[in-house]
Amino acid sequence: MRQEAEQRHVSLNTLANQIFASFIEWEMNANKAGWMILPKEVIKTVFNSMSDEKVTAMASLAAVHAKEANLAMKGVDSFDAYYSITKNRLARSGFHLTEQKSDNAVRLHIQHHMGEKWSTYFKAQCQKVIEHHGHRCNIITTDNTVSVEVMR
Template sequence: MAKRSTESITFRLASSDLEILRNAARESQTSLSTLVNQIIRSYTEWEISSAKSGHIVFQKDTLKEVFAAMDEDTISRIARHTAHSTIDIMLLMMGDATLNEYLTLLRRRAKRSGFDMHEHYEQTSKIRRIVIKHEMGRKYSLFCKEQIEATVQALGCNRARVDFTNDTMILSIVVDTEYTHLENVATLRKTHNDLI
């Protein structure tokens, strides 16, 4: 990743807000400058466009109950049906819709949701594994599996698989080729239309 250029700027903040930031920086064992940069980057990467792209804040326990009340066929249908919106979300939030942008979106969603996420890359097999521990239950894992597989396939990657447990999902993807969505958006739209 290329190093980003920086500039200096001065802000006036309420003393109470500054004290909260100082305490947060101490707790996370980082400098106040680093914390403020992280907050600004979070805003520019997520908050500035997430609501416009359809993201909402939802209590975890409520969402778990919603998934628990649905049967698996309905969950799979909804996941595949809504996969098309992920392309639109990437275009709105990131300006492009490629496999790399999608993986970035998954990372950002996991972070904002408070999910544990780890990535592993196996050099010999060229497989990237993204492990997300969500603790939302089996039906949420099923939803994510179906939606991720449909989205990744629409982006032109046919060498990906999602495995899951009750509280974890693992995306395994071969990353030896660049994938873009442009040739595959029409296929995704057709698949979406066939599902409704």
């Protein structure tokens, strides 16, 4: 642990706190909420083999799962629970995240390098969940990025 703390340029105590926080925020309940680990190339290949209609159907299924995940991991189905879980999941997937918050909006820019179909899937899933929680959103996609702006 000392070596890892040195590589991250943090104290051993800070690293221990990060490990505990990670366990509480994700590892403790992710399996109960139905999450699993798959190689990115497998997911990318699956999405690229599907029609746009099938990708949208999968996004709808994922939106339903988001409610279950919110309840299992956070104990409440809310936008804040969804947003927290989504940020954790994306970071654990190795995607680069940039977040900006203001009084009336939150913006999340995701660099994923998973291709156009994954962007389409993530956009559709986010829209459904965000609208379910009564917020408006603007989502812009490219083949390898998704930018989500949620108005509060």
